[in-house]
Amino acid sequence: MQEVFIGRQPIYDRDMRTQAFELLFRAKDEGQAVFVDGDAATSEVIHSSLMDIGLQRLVGNKTAFVNLTRSFLTNGTAFVFPKDRVVLEVLEDIEIDDEVIAGVRALTESGYSIALDDYIFDRSHAPLLHLAKIVKIDLTQLTQAELHEHVRELRQYDVKLLAEKVETQEQYLSCLGLGFEYFQGYYLSRPVVVQGQRLPTSRLAVIELVNKLYRANVDLRDLEAHISRDVSLSYHLLRFINSAFYGLSRPVESIRRAVVYLGQNAIRNWITIMALRAMDDQHSDVLVTALVRGRMAQRLAEECQLAHSDSFFTVGIFSILEKMLHLPMEELLQELPLTEDVNAALLHREGPMGDALTCAIAFEFDSASETRRFRGLDEERTGQIYLEAVAWAHDIEATVAQAIPPSPRYRRR
Structure with missing residues (x-):
């Protein structure tokens, strides 16, 4: 049995009320993120928040901010999240091109909210700014004059501003005076690590499923049979579909009904995430x-x-x-x-x-x-x-x- 860890840091409004939590990858119970593979880290956050720990325990009735890498924005994997409970963050190191903008547009047209993480203003990003709802500004990356200029430029767009890495009272009061809507940082609250447990999954079972999912004319009955062979996959799938955030009128208690209910696209996304995360054998x-x-x-x-x-x-x-x-x-x-x-x-x-x-x-x-x-x-x-x-x-x-x-x-x- 594997322990999993997710960091969460509150995001406050102007009245210091908690409006959301950013979910942060943690490889173990420590205060800082450690990572090499951004896709693996994002996959871990998605899997742990949806299946191992659960969004309810992590954020309650608040919104979850989740960082997405380029591949998650462009391949449709982000659609596994309940759209009314998350804000999807476009990471600052992603090259903004037509493919990324198309992926973000598809998400916004499906009802997802987009935030731009650690954003440095660039007029060429106008198409992306028109799609975003929130822009996060890292205070450590800008001088005071540059911060004022960013606020002036960004007020031309229909976005709310989030001051990130607010580490002093002076910074907080400055951003409050500049009209920022949201605030996040060590001055207000440090991230808290939440621990959960993961049921190990057979890597081979997942790989077999991924291979089948991307074949033409996939047979849902065949998918049901493969998922049913792995106890962990079955457990996680049913926990996923029965999440309170999906608001089903009655529980889905069988793999067959889960596969039929979700359909090929959602199952493909779910299994892809399972394939990315670390897995262990069960005796x-x-x-x-x-x-x-x-x-x-x-x-x-x-x-x-x-x-x-x-x-x-x-x-x-x-x-x-x-x-x-x-x-x-x-x-x-x-x-x-x-x-x-x-x-x-x-x-x-x-x-x-x-x-x-x-x-x-x-x-x-x-x-x-x-x-x-x-x-x-x-x-x-x-x-x-x-x-x-x-x-x-x-x-x-x-x-x-x-x-x-x-x-x-x-x-x-």
């Missing part, structure tokens, strides 16, 4: 156990012609999460809102899904014969289904890569 015995439980529960439901057999699979694979994450099931389910039937099965072994899980575990632990029956199926038939599930799980496990390249090295910024 193969735990993986096989999860797959056996999921497959057997699903097959029992199919054999008895019960509805939502895909949810039976979800119950089976998620039943092992306590062991994988070393956290109580109650706490895990708070982060992953599922239907009452699925929760009852996972917490109390209740209902048809709970009975199917009990049956699968009975074979796993060689329990009493009465627990090996399910509905109208006798022990002989459920035993056959169990052996089929074991064979299926080992076939899947055999495809999981045993060696994963080391995580990228980072340097302090």
Whole structure:
């Protein structure tokens, strides 16, 4: 199990009310960012904020400011964010050209808000300034005269100004007098590091999915099958789609429905982010156990012609999460809102899904014969289904890569 860290620094309005938090990449629990690969750092922030820690814990009902590199602006990956909860920042080292402007325009036309980070005024950037809503000015990069000139030039555009790296009372009062709308910096508040935990993911499973996603005429049923093979991918996908920020009227509790609901484009973005971040192997015995439980529960439901057999699979694979994450099931389910039937099965072994899980575990632990029956199926038939599930799980496990390249090295910024 891997620990993840995200820094967050508040952004205040003129009345010193917190309006937002900027989310900052942290390789470990330390006060400064360390990075080499900007795409990897951005991917880590997106993944951790959406899946590992959650936006609710990071920013509550406030807005999240997220730095984006060129590739995230131009390839559509940023669309994974809920548009009404984030401001996407164009980093200062990005070359502003037609491709970047087209990417930013696509985001703004879809309802996203754009901020220009550490911005140095340039008249040639007018097309970008017309798309932005906020311009962040790094006070350490400008003299007082240059700051006044920047404010004068930028007031010609429909943007709000954010003073960044406000480190003294003098700087704060100066920017307040110049009419800045927002303020951020050590004088007001230092970044706080928030820690979470990540469920490891098989790199091979992700790579297989990425390859399939970019083929023409991708089959959503095939995507569902591949995602279902990996417990971590399944967990993160369902947590992602059931985020409170997406406001679904009812929980999505199966991989099949998540894939259908999100569609090919959103799934492609999600998997691409998964592929960029660092991943670790999960012990193969735990993986096989999860797959056996999921497959057997699903097959029992199919054999008895019960509805939502895909949810039976979800119950089976998620039943092992306590062991994988070393956290109580109650706490895990708070982060992953599922239907009452699925929760009852996972917490109390209740209902048809709970009975199917009990049956699968009975074979796993060689329990009493009465627990090996399910509905109208006798022990002989459920035993056959169990052996089929074991064979299926080992076939899947055999495809999981045993060696994963080391995580990228980072340097302090």
